[in-house]
Amino acid sequence: MKKQKSYIWILSILSVIGFVGIWWFCCDVLKLTSSSTLPGPVTVIKTFIAKLSSSAPDGATLPQHIGSSLKIALGGWALGVVIGTPLGICMAWYKKVDLFARPIFDLLRPVPGLAWIPLMIILFGIGITPKIVTVFLSAFVPCVLNSYTGIRQTKDVHLWVGQTFGASDTQMLLNIAIPTALPMIMTGIRVALGAAWTCIVAAEMLASTKGLGYMIQQARGIYRPDIIICGMIAIGAIGAVFSGILSLIENKIVKGVRRDG
């Protein structure tokens, strides 16, 4: 079993190599497309390395763009987690909070994060604030939904056990309902980070002066598909790293639940 596992890694590496290989073969060997519509991987890698330190042609280096996007995405996400998760927990546990908050939440929920941008631009201009608010809104929704659903999954028999041991309502929330919900809450936080990251890139394409989305949008204007692809690679890589880090944290925190069987 263990030995098989170490070989199975190769499959994942093969898929990446295969993908890049086909790309390279089509663009650089067969020259199916001109490099101004779809450049090959070699060109993209060269641009990527150059872009790490060069601010031409869009006014900032790749790390600066990444930094700008990260700051807003993480800020909005953190806000979404800090406000959304407790709200979801309270809505699920306290009937009155649910009745109070639900109608507004149900109205806001179907509005995609991006649909907020026009209003935000009118309200706050194109600085950091409208983007943080937009990112916050798109991260907030999965946090509320997942913590709500998670708390609702608390088993009656666990609450009975709590009651027969004389646990108070707050103790049962903290010791029984929240641990039950923890896997769901963590998933919500992870989904929220994905949503935040998608949202910031899109928001930057619409209204911004910096950031990965802005860089991509500028590159489109001046026909530099190599820069666009660099931006996409950065977005994808950072998104994957986020997801990986949160999965690691999740496995550390959530105990005894995952390995059912």
Add this chain to the structure above:
Amino acid sequence: MSKEIIVCKNMDKTFETSRGAVHVIEDVTLNVHENELLVLFGPGQCGKSTMINCMSGLEPVTEGSVEVNGKKVIKPGPDRGVVYQRMALFPWLTVMGNVEYGPKMRGVPKKERRERAQHYIELVGLKGFENSYPNQLSGGMQQRVGIARAYCNEPDVLFMDEPFGHLDAQTRYLMQEDLMKIWEKEKRTIVFVTNNIEEAIYLADRIIVMTNCPTKIKKEYKIDLPRPRNYVDEEFLKLREEISTVVDKAL
């Protein structure tokens, strides 16, 4: 006769459901003595668990009253421990975490409750599994944790609601034997619900045979067989035969 710990007077329970009232318990009057192992035995699904819920305080009785240790039962409390059928352990806590949960809720200092939990973990034979999570244990071991958890809170009364109901036959025999050993070592007042007649006769000081829905007392048997009992002993089989004829055959 020793002191009466549980006193149920004319206990009656009706559930109001969307399909009308369901009469579950009818006029049950019942006393349980200190350190007695009382088995509620009856067919079907209806009534027995509800009786436990009423006695432990999870459900209010519709008529009559339940008193434990002279106090009227109106809500669940730490003086009444319950071992449930299954899946009642907290999966996010270790064996130790589960067993010390009760004392922790009552604010017993860490060192003291750890010692106490350790004692009961060893009593149920799970030494060495303190740091395991429930999903790493077999069904029988999980029920042992459930028993240790209920014991550890040191309640006046222990209710066991078909705790071995979902175990395979071999494990079930083993658990019955072990429960007897645990109980002989640390006597408690136990009310044990089962629909398995062998289990009932093996464990009980006294068996109350219940009828099916609405449940009421059909007959009472005092079991004086010496312990440990033998499932194929002549006396045992005779009792089994006798009680079988009394039980409702209806499902």
